[in-house]
Amino acid sequence: MSDSTPLVEVKDLKKHFPVTRGIILQRKVGIVRAVDGVSFSIQRGETLGMVGESGCGKTTAGRTMLGLYPATSGSVTIDGEDILHARGKDQLAIRRKAQIIFQDPYASLNPRWSVNSIVSEPMRVHGLFASQKERAERAKDLLGLVGLSPHLLNRFPHEFSGGQRQRIGIARALASDPLFIVCDEPISALDVSIQAQVVNLLEKLQDQFGLTYLFVAHDLSMVRHICDRVAVMYLGIIVEVADRNELYEKPLHPYTQALLSAVPVPDPRKERERKRTILTGDVPSPINPPSGCRFHPRCPIAVERCKKETPEWREAAPGHWAACHLANG
Amino acid sequence: MFQFILKRLAQGVVLLLIVSITLFLLMMEVGDPIATMGGRTVTRPSDRERLTRQLGLDKPIAVQYLYWLAGNDWTQIDTDGDGIPDKSGTRLGILRGDFGKSLVTKKPVTEMIAERIPNTLILMLASEVVTIFFALIFGIYSALKQYSTLDNILTTLLFVGYSMPIFFISLMSMYLFFILFKKWGLPYLPTVGMFDPEVGKTPLQVLWHMILPVMSLSVIYFAAYSRYIRGTMLEVLSQDYIRTAKSKGLPRRQVVYVHALKNAALPIVTVVGLDLPFLLGGAVVTERIFAWPGMGRLFLDHLSRADVSVVMGSLMLVAGAVVVFQILTDIVYAWLDPRIRYT
């Protein structure tokens, strides 16, 4: 990590979805501010965790930054190149460097394609090898790398279990020799006993190839385990970022505090003694986010000021950023 | 909701315009209307020319369409062929409710349709009612007793009904209930027309004459409907909320008739609602076989004589009904399904 410029830089990324009504002639009646101005950077070889409740925009952020949804505004550079505004060949070249793995092991592999076609696709699209045979050889190597037997190359996804499918998805993501992988809730659909397999594999690959990850998840325990730094999202914005131990041990934002206190711990004695901050109510609609601090209607410590003023994004401790009027590091 | 209806109506009007233009263009080429007028052949070229002018058939298609659509009472037409318009038009156009006059009968199309519509509706609605009644009973029974012997037998029979060409079932039922019954000295069913001319058009006569055509139509619709209802019921019965209802210890009756049927009603209502306007078109084949004086026969007879106004009139009537019923179905759907609100 001698290179101090970050591999990935996201600046003020916004993704708004229009809300339309009507079946045929659609009319815009509002905007879902799914991602509403998100900035962060990821160092080479680092894993940044992105956590939050469902609907907070973490998945949309991960997908928009790869251009899978057209961004409303903002910029994303990967290895110095702007992925959102590149076109044609340039865009293809950047796409090669950034890949994504998904949550649903059933929906993320084309059921009509053999493992070989799936894993070779990125090589084919990017013209990485001259012949199909060479690509198949490389696909075999990749299968070995993710812990699958290379002779399964000509099988189809439905023959594999969820965990095995997730490995195939990882092999596909590795096929174009990427620098950066967005892990879009890669383990949340898997059984506990399989989750550890996949997480260990991701870590092994990171060590081996110096990969950089954005790890989107809602499982805070797993995020603490795998990530170097963690960003907490709430209603389309990031409310807190810090190194993992700093964040989990000294959370500054009341939302992060509540989130952490809600995570159950597999230890009955500890559980009995724990004091929980139980948040009331649900996440408000991202169509009309609350004024001021977006968390104020659910915040246990909110004051009058929180309703009016949007809190400033500030560094409360070295490397520990939070957006809360009341947080002091 | 009101806005939604207005919007849908506007879309419907556009749709109808497109449909009418397309059909009008097609109709221009289906044959020589003069040649078949009133069943007698016009041979003298001068007669032909005069008739063509009178009917406005010498005008460009666009103008003819305009006359058909909006009438020609605002313009002068040239009837004697001297190139000088001499008489103002009399047509009001379909937009103002004037469907034109039939070339064959010279009667206004609206009058002819009004004559036929009741005949068609009585036949079609009777079939629809019979069909839905039995299809609901069977569809629900069969879904509740899925894979029972009776379900299996009936489901297989449904396939036969579903695959049955309407003329085949009509001819077979005529053969059985008319010819064979007559031969065997049993009371036999009439096969032609709506009533016995000797007795007159009494309700009893119509009812008696309806039995065979309604039966033929019902067999075919029944198969399609009950397959659909059975499928919908099965789908609904496998939903989580049915399991919830059972877990609450509700009696089976309540689970089926309140929880399941109310949900299954949504798609069923939609399908029925969307099918209803097509009933106006009549059953061309059935009406032909049973010599039933309905819309289908009207359409068929006048199509073969290239009688544009009648054919266009009946087609546009159906298309218009389709548009209206689509909106009605949406409204009913919104009323039945609390999840849907049109704004």
Place this chain on the structure above:
Amino acid sequence: MTAQTTSITQLSADDLTAPPLSLWQLAWLRFRRHKLAVFGCVTLVLLLLYSFGGAFVRTEAYANFNDTSRRLEPPSSEHLFGTDSIGRDILARTIYGGQISLFIGFVAVFIETILGILVGALAGYYGGKLDAFLMRIAEALLSIPTILLLLVMAKFFGGKIPEIHIAGRTFSGSVIVIIAIIGATSWMYLARIVRAEFLSLKENEFILAARATGTSNFQIIFYHILPNTFAPIIVSSTLSVANAILAEAYISFLGLGVQPPTATWGNMLESSAKYLDSAPWLWFFPGMLILLTVLSINFIGDGMRDALDPRSRAI
């Protein structure tokens, strides 16, 4: 770390959850279990044999030969299905009529399928204005009852296409007309199905993965999404063959379909209603053949629906 390496090597072929069968093989296994579908297959093969193999037994000239001295003869050993109102052998005519009826059914559906896939795929994948435009056309066509639309079109095209000669045989131009109009008026249902499939599939994660890699739209539409819509397309197209055969029968029955001397099962029935009592064989045999064909195709379609159901992942 040693535990990790052993765990990886332990994952081998025997860890697979399903046997090494392709999706098509799985579908075939399920299809075979559907008794009615198997019955439908056998019947359809027999019908095809009857129509196309029968040509080796009876010549077309024989089928079109009218012996006015032997009109309306009931079935006998010489004329197994009897003779028609101008003394032609009905058995021979059902053989040649079957060829045309089946030919019309399959070719019309071929056209329908191509149109339906193209319209559905473009509308579903690109959405927006293109979708709105294509779906309005579909709606317009759907607002007129199919049979009425078919009749208008049959009348419009009637007699406009001259006779065609293929392999020494003459066909009425109306065969082409009927194929074209059935194809042109039936694609809307399939287009809607394909569109719905595309709408849901294009949001699937494997499509997102392909887009993240940089795969082109063309490849995504035709290599990624389309193969995943084959199941409903096949089912719908199979059932459409039955509908196309019925549609031909209806318009021919009404006299606007395929014109004589070319026989179809439909036009053999045209004036048979007149002989309801005196010559029931006139309508019984062609009618029965249509019923059998449509029924067997519907059975096959139902079997395919079960076999290709995407919800059942296992065998």
Place this chain on the structure above:
Amino acid sequence: MTSLLQVSGLRTRFHTPEGIVHAVNGISFHVNEGETVAVVGESGCGKSVSMMSLLGLIPTPPGEIVSGTAVFRGNDLFKKSEKELEDTRGREIAMIFQDPMTSLNPVLTVERQLIESLRVHLGFTKEQAQTRAVELLEQVGIPDAKRRVKDYPHQFSGGMRQRVMIAMSLSCAPSLLIADEPTTALDVTIQAQIVELVTRIRDSLHTAVIWITHDLGVVAGIADRVIVMYAGFIVEEANVDDLYDSPGHPYTVSLLAALPRVDRRRDQRLKSIPGAPPNMLIEPRGCPFAPRCEFALEKCRQKNPLLTQVGPNHTAACWVNPKTGALR
């Protein structure tokens, strides 16, 4: 003290075109009055199927309860007629399900769904039931209950719907509540709310709870006793503290080791369990966990160990002591 529910030798299977799915393979357990028992296992281990079997909620066919008894308050549930079972369901044993989005009927108002059981089981009049429905909603913490009772399920958020489900299931004050992964579909913050709610209501009504889950964290907070299931078998049963302190089955040991902790700094890689759970289409032979077990012996592949006492109120089905690796 006799237990509220005593299940013995329950065996449930499904006849599918692919073969017989051996979903539950002879399990026995009991639940005492007012006790919370957690049933833990991965997807497909038979935990939901076994509980739904008790209430006769398994669709038959394809499901079939092959054998077993389930004595609830002295009567065998499996011997009850459909009518008697209807009287038990909702009245004595209630159930809540995983997905609050699909478990409520979308076309009936919440009120309609709440008053049903009150009227069927308790013979309330419509007015009484309506009043009670509002009280129930207030009890489960739905603000503005009087107005919201007229709403349809889709007008509620996921957490609120689960509250409605809970209100519904508790309306007749059942003595046993079966909660089938009630928080799996919810966010952690909402999960905490629901867990807190169920605990509170359980304590006030003295209801016994069977809590089905795969989350060992939730179990630690709510359960008195834990049953661990694997491949249709119960592999371990213990009081909650004993289970976490000294798990007696290698599967439980591995599960706990595979779990990262939110309250601890990371020290090493997670210990993963190799392979995947067995195919339930194959008739089990030997210990079902043997192929993935680090202690597996030849014996394990031949014979499935029975649940044996490994401590006070602690049973495990394993030939080996996972702590020492020695044969028991």
